[in-house]
Amino acid sequence: MSISETYFPAEPKGPEVKTAIPGPKSNAKLAELASVYDTKAAYFVTDYYNSLGNYICDADGNKLLDSYCQISSIALGYNNPALLKMAHSDEMAVALCNRPALACFPSTDYYEILKEGLLSVAPKGLDKVCTAHTGSDANEMAFKAALMYQANKKRGGKPFTEEELTSVMENQLPGTSDMVILSFEKAFHGRLFGSLSTTRSKAIHKLDIPAFDWPKAPFPTLKYPLEKYEAENKAEEERCLKELETTIVNYPSKIAAVIIEPVQSEGGDNHASPAFFQGIRAITKKHDVLMIIDEVQTGGGGSGKMWLHQHYDVTPDIMTFSKKMQNAGFFFSEEGLAGDQPFRQFNTWCGDPSKALIAKAIIGQIKEKDLLKNAAETGDYLYSKLASIGDKNSKMLNLRGKGRGFFIAFDLPTPAERNQLLGECKKLGLNIGGCGDQGVRLRPALVFGKKHADILADIVGKAFENL
Amino acid sequence: MSISETYFPAEPKGPEVKTAIPGPKSNAKLAELASVYDTKAAYFVTDYYNSLGNYICDADGNKLLDSYCQISSIALGYNNPALLKMAHSDEMAVALCNRPALACFPSTDYYEILKEGLLSVAPKGLDKVCTAHTGSDANEMAFKAALMYQANKKRGGKPFTEEELTSVMENQLPGTSDMVILSFEKAFHGRLFGSLSTTRSKAIHKLDIPAFDWPKAPFPTLKYPLEKYEAENKAEEERCLKELETTIVNYPSKIAAVIIEPVQSEGGDNHASPAFFQGIRAITKKHDVLMIIDEVQTGGGGSGKMWLHQHYDVTPDIMTFSKKMQNAGFFFSEEGLAGDQPFRQFNTWCGDPSKALIAKAIIGQIKEKDLLKNAAETGDYLYSKLASIGDKNSKMLNLRGKGRGFFIAFDLPTPAERNQLLGECKKLGLNIGGCGDQGVRLRPALVFGKKHADILADIVGKAFENL
Structure with a gap:
């Protein structure tokens, strides 16, 4: 059968x-x-x-x-009958009727739900999770995590200055930040104001919306069949990596993180080789830039692995997810990526236990079958x-x-x-x-x-x- | 009983x-x-x-x-037993197990769910709805609606220029926009990159996160008891209105919309009089600026009216909601605020029927009881x-x-x-x-x-x- x-x-x-x-x-x-x-x-x-x-x-x-x-x-x-069963369960009803402000009033069973669900398929090395609401939201929370982490590092444990505290209320430096997120040509990372600034797939997604002047790097354009164009494709990927490194080194302000899809999806299903992603990991490590892998569309098992980047033998600092998981968020390991103080990486809901239950049921079926x-x-x-x-x-x-x-x-x-x-x-x-x-x-x-x-x-x- | x-x-x-x-x-x-x-x-x-x-x-x-x-x-x-009943229903299970991409594949019952639920409590004059995921997300979708609307108006029906189409891919003018959203001192409108640029409640919400250099206006600081300080409070509100109008008139680029909470909540439960909100409505109409009322925290009945601004006899162009409704989004009336082309105001889910069902059940109880x-x-x-x-x-x-x-x-x-x-x-x-x-x-x-x-x-x- x-x-x-x-x-x-x-x-x-x-x-x-x-x-x-x-x-x-x-x-x-x-x-x-x-x-x-x-x-x-x-x-x-x-x-x-x-x-x-x-x-x-x-x-x-x-x-x-x-x-x-x-x-x-x-x-x-x-x-799917397994999902319908979860949907009809008492725990689902309680989650739906009493949606918590998870960061302030986490539920008695949230740890178990995460542990048996999302965390049981966390990519190697990324053993913590921050839950969110949509893919765009997950990416922006990841940006914030990276930006605060880099700012704290630069600040070296010193408290905020009076100038930072007052200027930020005017949306001005030094309280706000001139650090940036780098994305790739043809990338899609969402449509909110921060994520849209890293989205470069189609003009219609972006027209008339204010954007941060954030940098980009080229994503390789491979030729097919791959067997035939091995040398050309390798050269193309090396060109892109070189340009990425040049951009990072010469950028006038700090690049806090690079975000990349394992396969650029909205932008045309653009693939690159494991070596390309390994190259990005090496360059980002060398220059103290965080690497965010956006598995919003690629994740959840469609590639034959739970996360598509697991085909590449690369461990990012942050990996975002949504879509097939029905629950959005990001995995990370470095403690500092959860924010150094309460209420910095924060919002009312910080996720949704009803969606975490759905994710748990989906993951259970992925394993069982x-x-x-x-x-x-x-x-x-x-x-x-x-x-x-x-x-x-x-x-x-x-x-x-x-x-x-x-x-x-x-x-x-x-x-x-x-x-x-x-x-x-x-x-x-x-x-x-x-x-x-x-x-x-x-x-x-x-x-x-x-x-x-x-x-x-x-x-x-x-x-x-x-x- | x-x-x-x-x-x-x-x-x-x-x-x-x-x-x-x-x-x-x-x-x-x-x-x-x-x-x-x-x-x-x-x-x-x-x-x-x-x-x-x-x-x-x-x-x-x-x-x-x-x-x-x-x-x-x-x-x-x-x-609440009425909500638990909805949570256990078949329609909820189907909504949870088959979450649609609503803009592309809307469900056969979405119209009825909206009509019997959210739209049945739409504020007077705002008879259409755009559904979203969180309050921050609802506000940013409202910003995008306002920005696209104003840009289309300025463009006068002409198609995008080649320069717009190419520059936007570089996050540059004229394809991206230098139009802005104005918010008030001490306001809170969320924590994503666009909404956070309009949030001005506390430094800790904003530090180290890049922000758009968007303008603000003062929100009145009233003295209590109101009966005692009537004249002073009136003068304070007039001062704030005057400053708002001056900022709008002198702003170097176009202010697409003003966003305001009916009571500033996170920022300290700061109230203002109906006259103040009526004043904003008059000024925004006079200068062709849209008015967005953010009812994320104030809405849903806690004020004794469904939406707090209904105490003020004011009709905004857009009203956003979330929290108590458990379903986020915004109400509007002007057709053009839904975007002039498909896939401009767009994202994967565009809301969530399971949340629309919860909202419908909540609204049903508000009426029944x-x-x-x-x-x-x-x-x-x-x-x-x-x-x-x-x-x-x-x-x-x-x-x-x-x-x-x-x-x-x-x-x-x-x-x-x-x-x-x-x-x-x-x-x-x-x-x-x-x-x-x-x-x-x-x-x-x-x-x-x-x-x-x-x-x-x-x-x-x-x-x-x-x-």
Whole structure:
């Protein structure tokens, strides 16, 4: 019995498409919702009650195989019975009805929930956690941790000066900081004001919003197939590392931290080699800059490892997470990254026990059903099938993500053809996401099996033929 | 039968304090938690299973009357049966297990949930909602809405220029924006990078974090009792309004929006008159500046009205909320505040249906049990009792919040005495919060009745005597 059959005996055998998508019921509901809520980005209205496993059901009863999964945020498929059990539990009800201000009034069971849940999958070396609310929020809390840590180090244990205490109330130096966070070209780290200043994926994310003038470094543009362009890719990565180091050394103020995604996701599923990430770790250590790895989209097991950077043999100072974990936050080890005084790294909720319980249940299932192995093996199987399509169709470019589980992507020659392909797939019953200008990314749940891979490949193949 | 008796027949008759607070079990659990999670701001470990109604129970079994309520975030008391029922419902389980990317794949029932819940208490004139995740996040989304709206207006419908599209990727003008958000001295609007730039309550919130150089205006410092200082207070408010208008008129770049709390909460429970808020509305309209009212802490019924600014007869352009609603976001009316294109005001989750369901259940109870009336009446009763204590004790200063339900506060002569009073209250079985440098704020749940007010006043009276 496949993993999806153990969870979802009633899962559809294949996509069922009865109407255009969005269909008449979706459109009617969107019109209603649009009177009170922004729907300009909506694809269709979703019936979450009748979505099951790897199939998302829309308001018209169309059932699509889902390889996008709420922008990479569904770990165990729709209406997973193990999650439903947790959702119906007494501990969940108590967590939902009595949401604590966790930093002031932590709950008697928060330690156990963290220990059995999130901390049980903490990457090696990062044994503490700070919980947050969304990926953007987790990244900004990580920035604050890094900035305060570096400022304390510079201050050398001395108390704040009178000048710092007064100037900060005017948003001026020296109380506020001219230290910065460096990010990479094409990166995506969120859309709040600090995180958006490190996001460099698309103009539309950033236009008209004030930004900090923070520095960037180039992210390598690899050529595919990797085997063919080994030397060129190595040179490209070395160029990027060199430019990173030059920026760090010459920057007029201190770079507190570098933030990087293990695979740049929104920006186009841009991969780099383990050596590149190891190079960043060496440079950041050498120059006393912290390294933050943003696993918001890449984390949670889709790569065949719990965190994608575990493919690289690198230990960052901070690793952020959200999405598939359903609970956001960051892991760290250095005591000083928790702040040197109370109420500095602080907010009302500091997380949410109801989400920590969901994370614990998801992690429990990942272990119980060895879903990392499924992602690794099914991912390899899927990659091979897509490679065969690519062999026959010259419009599939830069197939990538081999050995990275489900973290597979490919490009089309133009943004228009990419969008056309996404539309064709939807018509054929596959919900699939784009990324960057002309990329297609796969982000199925961890319960996606070989039979789903067959259907996906079949539809993608047909969609390419229809282009 | 009192409201709390209808919900909580087993609610304690009074505080039960058996150990020092934190007691030995709290301390042991804090030590354990501190090995993986920052506990520097913790008061005690809380047993949410055994907390009930207006009483918070700690790990040692101490039961404190709670007038702080998770920093103003518990609307219906602990373990309210109506909320527990919602928490155990099927719709909650489906919402928890299938968290949608709401802007792309909204759920079939989201319109009804919003309509019966949050939108049913939208302030007059603001009939649309944008859902978010926390108060800080709601405020930053409101800032982005205002900034994009003003930029679009300035651009006059023209498309983005090539220069805007390229410069924004470098975090430079003209693609990024030099428009600003104005806030008031002593304001608190959150701790993310944009919201923290508008927060001006305490240095410790802001030190070492980069900030936007955004402008401020003075918030009036009123003298109490109000009856005695009517003329002086009027002059003070006029001075502040004048300075606000001068700043707006002379500011070198455009002020997109002004953000203000109806009562400055973290900054010390600073009140101003309806005329002051009406003055801001007139000035912002005159100069084409948007007005954002931040009801994160003040909203949700504690003032005797659903939103505190409804005491002022003012309609802002945007009103933000979170905390007691358990669901964050902002209300607005102007279509353009939802963004002119898809994916501009956007993030993965754009809210959380599980929180929207909790908000709906809370709002349902507020209506069913007329909890606004309870807050207004019990608040008046409590105010009188505290005024009697103040008459007898010269260390109670600036009692304020008359006619504002539970939104009552007072000062002590020094921060040390304030902290001493908070400690005395805790020893006597009352969990109570400070604000500003020497303020004490009341933030009970909406189910706080006259018998609780009697106990609170009794303890506060004794604590003053013990100073």
